[in-house]
Amino acid sequence: MGLTLPELAAKADIDRTTAHRMARFLESADYVERDSSSRRYRLGTAAMALGLRAMNRAPLNSELITKMKALARLTGDTVFLIVRLGDYGHCLHAEEGGHRIKSFHTLTGTSRLLGQGTGSMALLAKFDNDAVRAHFARHRAEYEAGGLSLLRMMRGVERSRKLGYALAGAEGVAGVGYALPLAMGAEAALSIVSTASRMSVARRHELGGILGAMFLR
Known part of the structure; x- marks a missing residue:
């Protein structure tokens, strides 16, 4: 589950260095998190909480x-x-x-x-x-x-x-x-x-x- 750094870079159509820098920033703010074993990125708690707050109801x-x-x-x-x-x-x-x-x-x-x-x-x-x-x-x-x-x-x-x-x-x-x-x-x-x-x-x-x-x- 989740995406590797090369997959993120390809989907965003940016180079790997830029993708890495952006992913590190988002990780520091809890918008994404990286699995230590698979090294795949997935949505972090801040991103999911933002989605919940945007909903009109629970x-x-x-x-x-x-x-x-x-x-x-x-x-x-x-x-x-x-x-x-x-x-x-x-x-x-x-x-x-x-x-x-x-x-x-x-x-x-x-x-x-x-x-x-x-x-x-x-x-x-x-x-x-x-x-x-x-x-x-x-x-x-x-x-x-x-x-x-x-x-x-x-x-x-x-x-x-x-x-x-x-x-x-x-x-x-x-x-x-x-x-x-x-x-x-x-x-x-x-x-x-x-x-x-x-x-x-x-x-x-x-x-x-x-x-x-x-x-x-």
């Missing part, structure tokens, strides 16, 4: 947005829609509950590596173990800089598979994430997130059960 049906609003009312917390973009989870939409947290306003439109956050961990848990290890290897430096080892990632993936939902908590924030059925229209997950004081482990399990019941009907 790439998931209105039934999902209705359910997000219902969850926000029921829980009082913020419900995020996370869409997978390659190796990243992109926060496409949020519905606020009565317990609003100002800093959450800035999260819509942002992207993080899969496994960083409850929704993206739920998505990562859909990978098989070999794919999880390959994913970690591609981004080892970033994960380890954030204190996430492969062992911790695998434990999180295994727990998410066992429970049917992902749990996480760090720096005063905690939540639960649930990967949506592909029938909903895209590879995506919902996460319900709030302050840790509102998200005891027991409550997170309760919310995980609510999410499962809502989407397994």
